[in-house]
Amino acid sequence: MIRTLFIFALALLPEGLFSQSAATATPPPQSITKVIRVHYGAPHIISNILRTGAPHNIDWDGSLKAVILHGKPSDVASGEQTIKELDVPPAVSTSGDIELIVRVVGGSNEAMATSTNLSTIEPVVKQLRAIFPFKNYELLSTVLMRSQQGKSAGSSGLIKYPFGDKGSPYPDHYGISYETASVSAVNAKTTIHLEKFQFQGKISLVASTDTNNSQYHTSQYQTFDVGIKSDVDLRAGQQVVVGNTHVASGNSALFIVLTAKLVD
Numbered sequence: 001m002i003r004t005l006f007i008f009a010l011a012l013l014p015e016g017l018f019s020q021s022a023a024t025a026t027p028p029p030q031s032i033t034k035v036i037r038v039h040y041g042a043p044h045i046i047s048n049i050l051r052t053g054a055p056h057n058i059d060w061d062g063s064l065k066a067v068i069l070h071g072k073p074s075d076v077a078s079g080e081q082t083i084k085e086l087d088v089p090p091a092v093s094t095s096g097d098i099e100l101i102v103r104v105v106g107g108s109n110e111a112m113a114t115s116t117n118l119s120t121i122e123p124v125v126k127q128l129r130a131i132f133p134f135k136n137y138e139l140l141s142t143v144l145m146r147s148q149q150g151k152s153a154g155s156s157g158l159i160k161y162p163f164g165d166k167g168s169p170y171p172d173h174y175g176i177s178y179e180t181a182s183v184s185a186v187n188a189k190t191t192i193h194l195e196k197f198q199f200q201g202k203i204s205l206v207a208s209t210d211t212n213n214s215q216y217h218t219s220q221y222q223t224f225d226v227g228i229k230s231d232v233d234l235r236a237g238q239q240v241v242v243g244n245t246h247v248a249s250g251n252s253a254l255f256i257v258l259t260a261k262l263v264d
C-alpha cells in the first residue's frame with residue numbers, strides 16, 4: 001500500500017522537474033559583436049545614422065567597408081536590419097535627352113584611301129580584328145544624334161567609302177534613324193532602348209569596264225544598298241557593335257558602332 005502511494009506521488013510531480021535539476025541551463029550571452037559588410041553606401045555615414053538613440057556600440061572601417069555592432073543580441077539584430085535597409089543601390093536618373101554617337105567603321109583587304117585615328121574605338125577594333133581579320137580598318141564617319149525620350153530621330157549625309165572605284169561619278173550617302181528611344185534602370189545601371197534602329201547606305205561600285213577603246217577606258221557603275229535594321233539595347237556610355245554589312249564581294253565590310261548616354 002505504501003509503495004503504491006509513493007508511485008502515485010511521483011506521477012503528480014511537474015513534468016521536467018528532474019531534467020531541470022539534472023542539467024544547469026546556459027544563459028544567453030549578455031552582448032555580442034558582429035561585422036556587417038557595406039556594399040553600396042559609406043560606412044561612416046551609415047554609422048552616424050545608427051548612432052542616433054542606438055542602444056548598442058557602433059564602429060566602422062572604411063578600408064573594409066564594414067560597420068561593427070556590439071551589444072545585446074536583439075539590439076545587434078535590429079541594427080543589422082537597419083543597415084540592410086540603408087545599404088541599397090543608388091537611385092539612377094532616367095530623365096533627360098538621349099545622345100547617340102554613331103560611328104561607321106570600314107574593314108577591308110584593300111588599301112584604304114584615308115588614314116583616321118582609331119584611338120577612340122581601339123578596344124572595339126581589337127575585337128573586330130579577332131572576328132573579322134581584314135587587313136585594314138578605318139573610322140569612316142562619326143554622327144552625333146540627340147532626341148527626347150519617346151521621340152524619333154534621323155540623320156543623313158554623304159560619305160566617302162575607302163573601297164570601290166574612286167572614280168565613280170555618283171556620291172555615296174547614308175541614312176540613320178530610329179522610331180523611339182526609351183530609358184530604364186536595372187541594378188543601378190542605365191539601359192537605353194532604341195526601337196527599330198536603322199542604318200542605310202548606297203555605294204557605287206564598278207559593274208563593268210569597256211577596254212576595247214585603247215585611248216579611253218569607260219566604266220559602268222551600279223549602286224548597291226547596304227544596311228542594318230534592329231532593336232538595340234545599350235548600357236549608358238558603352239560602345240557596342242550592332243551589326244555589319246559586307247560589300248565588294250565580301251572583301252570589305254561596314255561596321256556600325258553605337259554609344260549612348262543621357263544628357264540634361
